[in-house]
Amino acid sequence: MLDLLFDPSFFASVPRFVTPILLAALGGALCERAGVFNIALEGFLLAGAFAAVLGSWFAGSAYAGALAAMIGGILMGLVFAEFNLRRGGDAIVVSIAINLLAAGLTTYLLRAIFNVTGAFNDAGIVGFKAIHLPGIAAIPFLGPLLSGQTILFYVALAMVPLLHMFFARHRLGLRMRATGENPAALQAGGVSPKRVQLWALVGCGALCGLGGAQLSIANVNLFVENMSAGRGWIAVVAVLLTRGRPWPLFAIAVIFGVVDSLSFRVQGLGMPQQFTDMMPYLATPIVLTALSWWRRRSAQ
Amino acid sequence: MKLGDGIFAREVVPWLAVVFWIAVVLFVLVELVSSDFGAAVQGFIQGAFGGRRLAYLMTTLSRAALITGMALSVMLSFRAGLFNIGGEGQLVAGGLVAALVAVLVPGPPLLILALSILAAMAAGAAWALLAGALQLYVGVPLLVGSLLLNYPIRYIASYLVAHPYRDVASGMVQSHLVPQATWLPYFPGTRLDIGILFIVVAAIFAVAYSHTTVHGYQSRMNGLSPDFARTVGLPVNRLALQTLAMSGAIAGLVGAIAVFGIHHRYIDGMLVQPLYAWTGIIAVLLVGMIPWLVPISGFFFAAIQTGAAGMERTAGVPKEIALVVQAVIILLVASRVSGALLSSSDRKAGGGGDA
Numbered sequence: 001m002l003d004l005l006f007d008p009s010f011f012a013s014v015p016r017f018v019t020p021i022l023l024a025a026l027g028g029a030l031c032e033r034a035g036v037f038n039i040a041l042e043g044f045l046l047a048g049a050f051a052a053v054l055g056s057w058f059a060g061s062a063y064a065g066a067l068a069a070m071i072g073g074i075l076m077g078l079v080f081a082e083f084n085l086r087r088g089g090d091a092i093v094v095s096i097a098i099n100l101l102a103a104g105l106t107t108y109l110l111r112a113i114f115n116v117t118g119a120f121n122d123a124g125i126v127g128f129k130a131i132h133l134p135g136i137a138a139i140p141f142l143g144p145l146l147s148g149q150t151i152l153f154y155v156a157l158a159m160v161p162l163l164h165m166f167f168a169r170h171r172l173g174l175r176m177r178a179t180g181e182n183p184a185a186l187q188a189g190g191v192s193p194k195r196v197q198l199w200a201l202v203g204c205g206a207l208c209g210l211g212g213a214q215l216s217i218a219n220v221n222l223f224v225e226n227m228s229a230g231r232g233w234i235a236v237v238a239v240l241l242t243r244g245r246p247w248p249l250f251a252i253a254v255i256f257g258v259v260d261s262l263s264f265r266v267q268g269l270g271m272p273q274q275f276t277d278m279m280p281y282l283a284t285p286i287v288l289t290a291l292s293w294w295r296r297r298s299a300q
Numbered sequence: 301m302k303l304g305d306g307i308f309a310r311e312v313v314p315w316l317a318v319v320f321w322i323a324v325v326l327f328v329l330v331e332l333v334s335s336d337f338g339a340a341v342q343g344f345i346q347g348a349f350g351g352r353r354l355a356y357l358m359t360t361l362s363r364a365a366l367i368t369g370m371a372l373s374v375m376l377s378f379r380a381g382l383f384n385i386g387g388e389g390q391l392v393a394g395g396l397v398a399a400l401v402a403v404l405v406p407g408p409p410l411l412i413l414a415l416s417i418l419a420a421m422a423a424g425a426a427w428a429l430l431a432g433a434l435q436l437y438v439g440v441p442l443l444v445g446s447l448l449l450n451y452p453i454r455y456i457a458s459y460l461v462a463h464p465y466r467d468v469a470s471g472m473v474q475s476h477l478v479p480q481a482t483w484l485p486y487f488p489g490t491r492l493d494i495g496i497l498f499i500v501v502a503a504i505f506a507v508a509y510s511h512t513t514v515h516g517y518q519s520r521m522n523g524l525s526p527d528f529a530r531t532v533g534l535p536v537n538r539l540a541l542q543t544l545a546m547s548g549a550i551a552g553l554v555g556a557i558a559v560f561g562i563h564h565r566y567i568d569g570m571l572v573q574p575l576y577a578w579t580g581i582i583a584v585l586l587v588g589m590i591p592w593l594v595p596i597s598g599f600f601f602a603a604i605q606t607g608a609a610g611m612e613r614t615a616g617v618p619k620e621i622a623l624v625v626q627a628v629i630i631l632l633v634a635s636r637v638s639g640a641l642l643s644s645s646d647r648k649a650g651g652g653g654d655a
Binding site for chain 1: 383385439443455456585634
């Protein structure tokens with residue numbers, strides 16, 4: 001049973017599930033650190049997934065798809081900025097509205113542009129190709145994990161230390177943290193906190209957009225209504241849990257990726273789909289429970 | 301005169317701007333599918349308020365009842381400062397349990413109806429309490445816990461009506477029909493089931509609870525100022541759990557009404573796809589949680605949804621336009637609706653367990 005679950009193709013599938021959650025969560029981390037309470041990651045991700053298919057189909061290139069996905073995510077970020085930062089709407093209310101907007105708009109445009117309902121599956125959608133790393137592929141376990149993935153996975157991996165450095169060293173990263181911790185101080189220093197938050201939202205949109213591209217033009221080559229399927233919410237949980245620190249975020253994204261990919265495997269072994277679909281959402285409270293227990297114990 | 305001008309500029313102009321922007325969004329979306337705007341508007345009005353013997357208006361009203369019910373459910377929580385966005389899970393738990401009890405338990409119809417509704421309310425309450433327990437005893441913020449619990453129950457319900465309790469002969473993923481004698485009757489001479497009466501009772505109960513009982517007063521106090529409530533020694537944890545249980549029970553009741561009044565069985569996705577719970581949340585937010593305005597905003601959003609379905613039938617405009625318009629409305633009024641209850645900073649983290 002166990003060797004049925006943990007064969008090389010299992011390890012090869014983990015990154016496919018890690019990447020979207022990780023990218024969305026890293027985007028969420030930008031907002032979290034900059035003091036923007038953004039729980040619209042689900043909507044950002046969905047908009048990215050749709051825009052990726054749109055760009056890839058029209059331009060005939062996966063990179064154009066990724067670019068379009070980033071633009072789609074950024075547009076959602078700008079909507080958030082307009083209504084939350086500029087007009088002063090409550091972040092939770094704006095987030096709920098953006099999640100609805102993304103769900104409605106993607107389904108609407110699916111029918112308006114491609115004239116299909118439910119799913120758009122066409123040979124014209126160009127997906128990302130897997131990149132094979134010659135030396136690494138031979139290593140057991142690690143080989144299939146690291147080699148044969150799409151470029152988006154490597155980008156996501158690289159973003160973890162980059163974002164860590166960004167928060168620790170970069171001027172804008174430091175300003176974002178200052179905005180989150182003490183906006184008045186930043187204001188006194190002559191920097192507009194809202195402008196910094198706008199950049200955080202733009203970055204968040206771009207990263208979530210890439211995460212969406214992973215869903216629609218790397219894992220598969222199609223768009224399905226609501227294909228983000230709650231992954232954005234899991235990313236929100238990861239961000240809240242880690243307070244937006246990149247390395248712990250990475251660990252949590254990997255846990256969810258493993259559970260997600262495990263659930264996909266046991267479905268192949270004949271478990272009803274409903275139970276396997278449930279696994280990531282059950283894993284979340286369990287991980288949270290374990291974490292709180294561990295925290296309490298170490299606090300004593 | 302000057303005063304009047306000020307009020308006009310402050311109160312009326314922003315609302316005109318909202319109407320203007322919604323019209324722009326609608327126009328662009330309808331043009332995108334190259335439909336006739338006039339025909340679309342006509343289809344919308346017909347679909348929301350018209351139909352033979354006002355059939356569509358009845359659909360709008362019964363949908364409005366469900367949305368208002370969900371709005372009441374979340375309002376109880378919101379006013380107590382509990383950001384419970386798990387109404388969908390509580391609704392599904394209620395609908396599922398109501399249908400299964402009515403299908404599986406034999407007995408006189410009226411008794412079965414009462415039993416199913418009570419079981420549905422208990423199921424909704426239990427699902428809400430689970431989220432509350434996660435917050436109080438494990439430290440999972442309610443905002444997160446209640447939301448995440450929406451998903452497992454959805455899949456549990458889907459599994460139960462897809463495998464053990466499926467009406468296989470129907471070929472659909474759905475339970476068997478509940479006994480016909482338990483169906484909620486229509487109002488005489490209409491096609492509107494009496495489920496709306498249950499919502500009215502629940503609304504009266506909710507308002508009476510909130511404004512005339514000690515518990516209601518204490519939970520509102522807890523919502524307005526958690527620190528104060530704690531300092532004066534209110535049992536804030538017990539209050540939170542009680543409020544959540546009531547929210548969940550109302551959501552469960554709404555699920556039961558959808559089963560006995562509209563679908564007469566549990567169909568996979570029947571409570572999730574129409575986004576009753578989310579529409580309930582935005583219906584409450586739109587009117588800034590003022591109880592007597594909630595039915596009006598519930599009706600308003602129901603009309604948008606049924607009207608959009610009408611637009612799809614007559615003008616070929618995808619009905620998802622309703623979602624977009626609802627989102628745009630909420631965005632445009634977001635700065636005016638947030639209210640004191642949602643914006644306090646300690647709720648930003650979802651009011652964590654140790655907060």
